[in-house]
Amino acid sequence: MIENLIIPSLAFLGIMEFFSDMILVLKIFVLLTIVSWVVMHLGKGPLAIVLIVGISWFVLFDQFWFFGGVYVLMMLLMLGIAGIFIDMFFVFPGFAAGSSGAPEAKMSSQGGVMQRMKLFHKAPGGRKLPPPM
Amino acid sequence: MTGTMIQKGIFGQLGMNEKGMLHIFLLILVALIVVIALPVIVMKVFPMADLIIRIILIFLIFTTVRGYLGTGVPTIIISGVLIYFLVVKWVYFTAAAYIAVYFLLSLQVFSIIIFGIGMGMRKG
Numbered sequence: 001m002i003e004n005l006i007i008p009s010l011a012f013l014g015i016m017e018f019f020s021d022m023i024l025v026l027k028i029f030v031l032l033t034i035v036s037w038v039v040m041h042l043g044k045g046p047l048a049i050v051l052i053v054g055i056s057w058f059v060l061f062d063q064f065w066f067f068g069g070v071y072v073l074m075m076l077l078m079l080g081i082a083g084i085f086i087d088m089f090f091v092f093p094g095f096a097a098g099s100s101g102a103p104e105a106k107m108s109s110q111g112g113v114m115q116r117m118k119l120f121h122k123a124p125g126g127r128k129l130p131p132p133m
Numbered sequence: 134m135t136g137t138m139i140q141k142g143i144f145g146q147l148g149m150n151e152k153g154m155l156h157i158f159l160l161i162l163v164a165l166i167v168v169i170a171l172p173v174i175v176m177k178v179f180p181m182a183d184l185i186i187r188i189i190l191i192f193l194i195f196t197t198v199r200g201y202l203g204t205g206v207p208t209i210i211i212s213g214v215l216i217y218f219l220v221v222k223w224v225y226f227t228a229a230a231y232i233a234v235y236f237l238l239s240l241q242v243f244s245i246i247i248f249g250i251g252m253g254m255r256k257g
Binding site: 018021022024025028032033035036076079080081083084087 | 198201202211214215218219222223226234238239241243244247248
């Protein structure tokens with residue numbers, strides 16, 4: 001019942017067309033990656049062409065629901081999205097706790113991470129650190 | 134319910150710390166949307182900027198495909214298909230994605246935005 005309402009509305013708004021086009025573009029980029037990888041390893045001989053066809057069929061037409069997501073995730077990780085999550089979930093608690101008067105160290109050093117963790121645990125409602133062993 | 138707890142809709146009971154974090158995340162989200170929407174606004178307001186951004190995107194797509202396949206006919210065909218979809222049909226989405234990926238992620242500008250908002254909301 002719901003599907004009968006949702007799918008025509010999405011089609012009316014052009015969202016289905018947008019997604020189908022973007023999936024095609026994503027498949028082209030995945031194909032480029034496969035071709036580039038096989039040619040880099042095997043050159044442009046007949047074995048490379050057979051391998052390109054086989055891998056492309058498996059990745060693009062058989063299991064694209066999996067490899068499409070993996071490709072997008074791999075691209076995002078290569079572009080450094082993990083650093084943004086570190087900023088959001090580890091740097092912010094230090095900001096919320098405020099400064100303790102001492103100059104702050106960078107996140108790249110172990111001392112800096114410990115300093116931010118201490119600030120986070122000192123904040124109202126923050127967790128208590130276990131005593132040092 | 135204690136004084137430091139608030140009722141927050143579907144999020145349930147949140148402490149003051151969590152409430153502050155929620156505000157920061159919302160601010161980051163708004164800042165991100167503004168920065169990503171900027172090229173679309175510029176393209177709508179200035180037609181010359183629209184043309185320049187389209188040319189930049191065409192160069193970018195062709196260079197990317199040439200990097201994968203080298204020079205040749207397949208490069209031109211695949212570039213043509215990608216240019217039709219990304220530059221002709223969905224140019225506003227592509228421009229926004231270009232800004233998001235190349236400026237915000239590759240050049241770490243998004244980290245600067247997060248850092249700036251965090252510093253702005255800092256206590257003490």
